[in-house]
Amino acid sequence: MKKFLLLAGMVSLIYACGGGNKEEKKETPATAESTESAPAAPADEKGIGKFTKVDLGDKLDAGMAQAGKGIFDIKCSACHKLTEEKLVGPGWKNVTQRRKPEWIMNFVTNVDEMLSKDPKAQAQLEICLVRMPNQNLTDDDARHILEFMRMNDGVK
Template structure:
């Protein structure tokens, strides 16, 4: 009696599994759940002195590299709901495999209250200029050391990064 196997189906299953595992590993994001910033009664202190120096430097010689400064990232007091909706869709596609929308860490930090603990320009730079931030920013490097998984550059444009930032603004826990 001859035993018959469906070899093409087994190969397809193995290939599909390998592709899924590879895509999951490739999309891994990094970050730090424990922010190093503090909050005062007068407002948030977003970054350490080292990070401030990096961002100040970004305004000069690194400006040509596209690093955003605080002057370039001005947020309206009111969340733009249309931008936030686009940012939510982008985050579901590119970010949710590593970041929760709550406070818990997955691979990278949860996004709840992230806009209360990180400066908008820092967040936008991490979204759009991931590689440059991981190379030059002390806070991004500290996050990488804590997480041990490098956040991949998702190839988002400035507009797309701004939309994700706007969505992040909606993820503030009610006090």
């Protein structure tokens, strides 16, 4: 009975950290531009993935930020704090000042390739010692997370 409970707990943890909807990711043209066949931008700037240009606009989009907070609460808060303090993963404070928006969106939607090939992602992995699991975020989810990160960093 104890083995069954342990196994059930492990399955629940794995699902919570990376499970979820396996639907094809869709992108809203107004939120980000991507080009599947375009060469990857230099790893130190935009990361590795399809996001080559992300238009943030001049002001924070409060609706997107609120949606991003909901995603953070469900999928991110177990490993990340909103301060500079490291939990399992790095703290999110000032992340939008350290990384370009394209890098952030490429990282959260293409985490495995970024951790395998991007020097900045690999350096962070050496500090944290734990690979971020693929959260199966849609492109819209990633954009909402980015807007929440901007709000956390004081963008108005």
